[in-house]
Amino acid sequence: MTDSPHIALERVSFRFADGVMLFEGLSEVFDDRHTGLVGRNGVGKTVLGRLLAGDLQPSEGRVVRQGRIAYLPQHIVAAADARVVDLAGCAHWFDAMQRVMRGQPHEDDIECLEGRWDLVERLQAALHDEGLGHLDVQTPAAQLSGGECSRIALLGALQADADLLILDEPGNHLDQASRTRLGQRLASRRGGVLLISHDRDLLAGMQRIVELSASGLRSYGGGYAFYQASREQEREAAWQTLNSARVERKRGERALRQQHERQQQRMASGLRQGKDSNQAKILLGMQKNRSESSAGRVATRLQAQRQKLDEQVRDAAAALDEEREVTLHGQAAPLPPGRRVLSWRDLRLPFGSPPLPDVELFGSRRMAIVGPNGCGKSSLLALLSGRLAARSGECRVEVPWALLDQELQGLAPQESALEHLHRLAPGSAQSVLRTRLDHLGIGPDAALLPCARLSGGQRLKVALAGALAREPQPRLLMLDEPDNFIDLDSRLALERFLRAYRGALLVVSHDGAFLDALALTDRLQWTAAGWLHEVL
Incomplete structure (x- = not known):
């Protein structure tokens, strides 16, 4: 070395x-x-x-x-x-x-x-x-x-x-x-x-x-x-291998059935010929035993060939197992356009930033909160959720909501992913909750591990699944940099879900491409002159 x-x-x-x-x-x-x-x-x-x-x-x-x-x-x-x-x-x-x-x-x-x-x-x-x-x-x-x-x-x-x-x-x-x-x-x-x-x-x-x-x-x-x-070339080759293995298995199973049928026909024909030739019963019994023994060997060989065909398909499918599409579940009912979701007036954040422009959001509005580190984006979400007190002014959230903060404070370290979802959605069957986690790439073993044992991306997925599963179902999602830690496939799945979400959204992110994918209606942006609210 x-x-x-x-x-x-x-x-x-x-x-x-x-x-x-x-x-x-x-x-x-x-x-x-x-x-x-x-x-x-x-x-x-x-x-x-x-x-x-x-x-x-x-x-x-x-x-x-x-x-x-x-x-x-x-x-x-x-x-x-x-x-x-x-x-x-x-x-x-x-x-x-x-x-x-x-x-x-x-x-x-x-x-x-x-x-x-x-x-x-x-x-x-x-x-x-x-x-x-x-x-x-x-x-x-x-x-x-x-x-x-x-x-x-x-x-x-x-x-x-x-x-x-x-x-x-x-x-x-x-x-x-x-x-x-x-x-x-x-x-x-x-x-x-x-x-x-x-x-x-x-x-x-x-x-x-x-x-x-x-x-x-x-x-x-x-x-x-x-x-x-x-990787795209490898995926295409893996799909071709899987399809070829499936075709080969189908062809092989047809050939195996034909071999089995021919063997059964030969056995039946041999027994009939023995009876027609008036052979002694002891000879007929010996012939029957030999036929059954031969049939058993053939059946064992055919079963081994069938298992080999199945293994080829399983091996080919295993190469694509990690490419499973990530899916998020939990869709809110549409918000009426005239339903007020939140409002604030004369609002000042607790750490000395300029006052925010007055805001009222109605219906399924989708607001991005953007700006440099330290300008108060996370503080605004903490204030709206009641975790912080405003320096002045007032704010109101008027629909059921869920907050996904950067530290994922809602996750108990020793609680498993399945326990977390069940605590937030006690009326949901465990099979449903397990399916939700599995569709996020959190399999049956990981679903039972303490959340402290999961990766950062897995914890974020569990927290998001919990926010969407909670009862009553949230009509407003407040998400603080939800695109952090998750892999690319999960990020694309999150984009698809949020774009189709029928409730209201407040999203903090530094990723312009991620925000552009969400069909935003509003932007609250920090500028050199202070906060600016823009209707898109």
Whole structure:
């Protein structure tokens, strides 16, 4: 193995504490190439990223690391006393510098600061370039939005002195300008990158794509467009193989029936001839036994051939199993055009933003709430749902509603997906709830796992399924970046569902293509002059 920076998986398997195997026998090398890691929700991408980074240990096999590695997890959880410098991963050196400046250094402070004496200036400059220049390195993280926390953690990872950078869904919670800058920074980075993402724009800049599936890891040279074209060719070939296997099985079953009928005819003919020739009963019995024994051997052979034909069809179908279409269930009754859904007047958000324009929404209106991180989009949804109090003004929601927030606070970590749906829809049969989850790609085993064990995309699907299944059925959906974490197929399914949804919608998202697919009627947008409500 080369001494250049790399991470090598050698027959790596990972098994959860309860014995459930997530994946097994993975072998691959990640080096200085910019690599995108893709796969369906729940297949194990985040676990694999943690194994590569050394944050987890494999159940079997080993991970060999050469070089300096920096890792950015999918979820940034800030401690209660965390500061900007903590989020950026620079607290160790910053605190050492503070001790030196106070004249109270620890034994190794001077040595660890070698080459990092300008750390504060560099971090402050990076914050300014990112549009976060109003923050100080000691600003408490509790004062920041989720998007701002993610952007600061990402800045720290990009500035880390690392040969290999592992980023798990770094585009989530970033506004469009920040996503564009991220793509530019990754493109100019000379070291290795492993990007775990469903973001098509970011994946387009990768040098190769590695797909994780139930079958293992498969590498595709070239960017995301090449990967898509290759996968489409593979799907077409898999369908042709399945159709050929089905035709072959039908032809084979017809031939097997004919063989069975000929065997039965030969047996009957032999017995008749024996009787007609007045053979002794003992000879007839022996002939009958021989015929039955021969028939049994033929039947066993025919059954084995039939099973082989069935296995060929099952194997061909298994290759397409991961391509099943994702489907969302839960359609509200149409809202009368004159039914008022919500309204607010003289409304000010609790964190100092300018007042919002007065709004009244009637019927099945569909409003996008857009703007940069930190402008108050999530706060508005929290205010409408009663989780926050307004600084001034009043607001009213006048129909049953459901909120899907970024943190998915409605999901209990130890509650299973099936239990979550049953709690929200106690009148629904378990078979119906299981079917809803299965159509989201959450199979019978995953449906019984604690939600804490599910991937970010799976948890979001469970939360969305619960919001749609709850009783009384919501007539207003408030969705805070629902396109985060979910794979491309699920995102397209979500677009189809929301476009056909007959209730009212409030949707926060930074993905313009996603919003364009929803047939919006209104847009509430943050501008330099404040909030602007536009009827489309």
